[in-house]
Amino acid sequence: MSLIVQKFGGTSVADVEKIQSAARKAIRAQRAGHRVVMVVSAMGKNTDTLLDLASQIGDDPPAREMDMLLSTGEQVSVALVAMAIHSMDAKAVSLTGGQIGMKTDNSFSKARIESISTERIERLLDDGNIVVAAGFQGVDDELNITTLGRGGSDTTAVALAAVLGADACEIYTDVDGVYTTDPRKLPEARRVEVVSYDEMLELASLGAGVMHSRSIEFAKKFGVPIHVRSSFSDTEGTMIVAESESTTQPVSGAAMTAEEARITVLGVPDVPGKSQQLFAAIAACKVAIDMVVQNVGQSGKADISFTVPRGELKTTLAAIDSVKVDLGASGVTHDDKVSKVSVVGSNMAAQTGVASQMFRALADAGVNIQMITTSEIKISALVSKQQSAKALQAVHAAFGLHQRPADAKSWSQIKAERGKADVQTLVDRLRADALEALTLTGISMTDNQARVTLHGVPDKPGIAADMFEMIGKAEIFVDMIVQGYDGEDGSTSVSFTVRESDLAASLKVAQAIAKKHGMRDVQGAGGIAKITVSGIGLRSHTSVATLLFECLAADQTNVEMINTSELQVNAVIDAAKANQATERIKKAFADSLL
Ligand SMILES: Nc1ncnc2c1ncn2[C@@H]1O[C@H](COP(=O)(O)OP(=O)(O)O)[C@@H](O)[C@H]1O
Numbered sequence: 218m219s220l221i222v223q224k225f226g227g228t229s230v231a232d233v234e235k236i237q238s239a240a241r242k243a244i245r246a247q248r249a250g251h252r253v254v255m256v257v258s259a260m261g262k263n264t265d266t267l268l269d270l271a272s273q274i275g276d277d278p279p280a281r282e283m284d285m286l287l288s289t290g291e292q293v294s295v296a297l298v299a300m301a302i303h304s305m306d307a308k309a310v311s312l313t314g315g316q317i318g319m320k321t322d323n324s325f326s327k328a329r330i331e332s333i334s335t336e337r338i339e340r341l342l343d344d345g346n347i348v349v350a351a352g353f354q355g356v357d358d359e360l361n362i363t364t365l366g367r368g369g370s371d372t373t374a375v376a377l378a379a380v381l382g383a384d385a386c387e388i389y390t391d392v393d394g395v396y397t398t399d400p401r402k403l404p405e406a407r408r409v410e411v412v413s414y415d416e417m418l419e420l421a422s423l424g425a426g427v428m429h430s431r432s433i434e435f436a437k438k439f440g441v442p443i444h445v446r447s448s449f450s451d452t453e454g455t456m457i458v459a460e461s462e463s464t465t466q467p468v469s470g471a472a473m474t475a476e477e478a479r480i481t482v483l484g485v486p487d488v489p490g491k492s493q494q495l496f497a498a499i500a501a502c503k504v505a506i507d508m509v510v511q512n513v514g515q516s517g518k519a520d521i522s523f524t525v526p527r528g529e530l531k532t533t534l535a536a537i538d539s540v541k542v543d544l545g546a547s548g549v550t551h552d553d554k555v556s557k558v559s560v561v562g563s564n565m566a567a568q569t570g571v572a573s574q575m576f577r578a579l580a581d582a583g584v585n586i587q588m589i590t591t592s593e594i595k596i597s598a599l600v601s602k603q604q605s606a607k608a609l610q611a612v613h614a615a616f617g618l619h620q621r622p623a624d625a626k627s628w629s630q631i632k633a634e635r636g637k638a639d640v641q642t643l644v645d646r647l648r649a650d651a652l653e654a655l656t657l658t659g660i661s662m663t664d665n666q667a668r669v670t671l672h673g674v675p676d677k678p679g680i681a682a683d684m685f686e687m688i689g690k691a692e693i694f695v696d697m698i699v700q701g702y703d704g705e706d707g708s709t710s711v712s713f714t715v716r717e718s719d720l721a722a723s724l725k726v727a728q729a730i731a732k733k734h735g736m737r738d739v740q741g742a743g744g745i746a747k748i749t750v751s752g753i754g755l756r757s758h759t760s761v762a763t764l765l766f767e768c769l770a771a772d773q774t775n776v777e778m779i780n781t782s783e784l785q786v787n788a789v790i791d792a793a794k795a796n797q798a799t800e801r802i803k804k805a806f807a808d809s810l811l
């Protein structure tokens with residue numbers, strides 16, 4: 218008999234009628250012959266109401282009590298949903314996180330799932346019940362109630378689907394699927410039939426609130442197909458699976474996090490170990506940083522800029538303060554009126570000109586780019602909050618995301634073409650791990666790379682577009698791009714990496730660009746290598762970048778450039794030290810490496 222996990226988000230259980238409608242959906246599935254586990258979130262905005270109540274009591278509530286409070290939201294809904302099912306003459310039992318055996322670590326408000334015991338659920342299902350499980354919550358070793366972080370019910374649902382070996386995991390929500398961007402922000406957004414785990418992971422962590430990114434980590438690890446669909450209709454929604462909708466389209470989605478903050482730590486001595494010290498202090502607070510850019514100035518001092526969600530600004534500034542003196546930094550600046558606009562696509566890595574197309578779209582819309590970072594399947598630009606809506610619209614239009622790609626495939630076509638890969642061994646190996654443990658799939662090194670840096674890049678719209686169009690015309694393949702924020706003189710620096718064999722040609726183009734736009738100088742050097750750590754959950758496991766930096770600092774290796782994504786962390790270093798560094802990193806991560 219097949220088993221289905223159905224998750225109903227807050228909007229889908231917001232009132233009595235919606236609760237009854239969710240109950241009917243579950244009963245219908247049971248009567249169609251499935252065993253049904255429901256995962257339910259707090260009604261409507263109840264979690265926000267509870268947060269607000271806590272903030273009226275005091276500024277800094279104990280984390281344990283906060284989780285005790287927030288978990289009550291889900292407890293209300295599961296009881297009401299079970300009652301609704303009873304009233305419709307079907308059998309249901311509601312269970313809290315603790316009762317479904319959801320064991321987590323003790324990081325209150327950001328707990329990670331360690332294990333789930335399924336016996337009780339299986340027994341209740343055998344007895345003909347619909348099991349109604351509370352999302353978003355678990356218990357630690359001492360039976361303290363923990364919560365998984367905002368949006369965590371998706372993670373509960375996918376994790377349950379994984380351990381129960383469910384045939385389907387349906388996420389019922391107030392949209393009828395995953396769109397090319399948030400349809401509330403952009404009406405022309407298009408619903409996609411299929412999106413890949415990798416794309417959804419990036420989109421979710423870059424602002425697509427429709428799914429919790431950790432739930433996609435689970436789905437990818439265990440190969441759980443997710444069906445995102447509407448609570449209010451029966452139309453087919455979007456399948457999140459291993460494959461992408463198109464195999465050619467460079468960009469498949471755009472996302473925006475409107476509420477970002479940029480922090481710049483100024484004048485850090487440019488010696489090995491400094492970035493490690495800074496990022497270790499921030500990682501210890503479990504803050505996931507993004508868009509890390511280091512600008513090395515002429516005086517041997519570096520300005521390190523990065524972004525964090527605005528809600529984490531206070532914690533991050535406090536963490537920096539605790540190490541500022543030790544770092545030898547001359548100051549810290551921040552801007553909390555910035556937004557991050559990103560494009561994501563699995564096919565991007567194999568194509569040239571995608572970055573310059575995005576920069577051109579922003580330039581034509583008059584949007585100034587404050588920072589840029591790229592990784593293998595995403596490009597992010599930091600813009601002022603005021604220009605963010607315009608920026609999102611411009612990139613969505615530039616990549617024609619409102620149109621179905623000519624080679625788009627439906628889920629049924631993809632399924633029919635799938636080979637019968639033997640994934641069982643992998644799944645068994647993963648199941649033996651702590652469920653949300655870090656999983657690394659590879660650590661590799663690419664040498665024969667070169668870096669080009671332009672200093673004194675004017676901070677105005679259109680420069681990045683012009684630069685990368687000129688580089689593209691010269692047919693130079695650019696790998697990493699970072700544009701930093703220069704706190705001192707109002708200009709910025711742009712660095713990019715190319716193959717060493719393209720260095721001379723790149724420098725020639727860079728000099729022409731510098732002359733055209735009155736930039737301060739151009740520097741370029743070969744003899745660098747890129748170390749790549751690939752896996753699942755690299756950004757949410759904030760310790761990965763820290764450990765990587767520690768390994769490099771141990772050999773007195775300076776990190777020249779870094780980028781992070783959900784799938785990879787890349788560090789650019791001196792090629793002479795690359796082999797030794799790769800070995801050290803492999804040893805340090807041995808436990809997590811598949
Ligand atoms: N790319 C996207 N596709 C679909 N919805 C998105 C996307 N990005 C953001 N969203 C937003 O996510 C919302 C659904 O998530 P959420 O409100 O958390 O639902 P639930 O309460 O069901 O968990 C949608 O209403 C939509 O505005």
Ligand SMILES: N[C@@H](CC(=O)OP(=O)(O)O)C(=O)O
Pocket residue numbers: 225226227228258259264265290352353366367368369370371
């Ligand atoms: N109630 C929690 C958990 C959750 O996942 O909610 P939703 O499914 O409504 O996003 C929250 O608001 O964060």
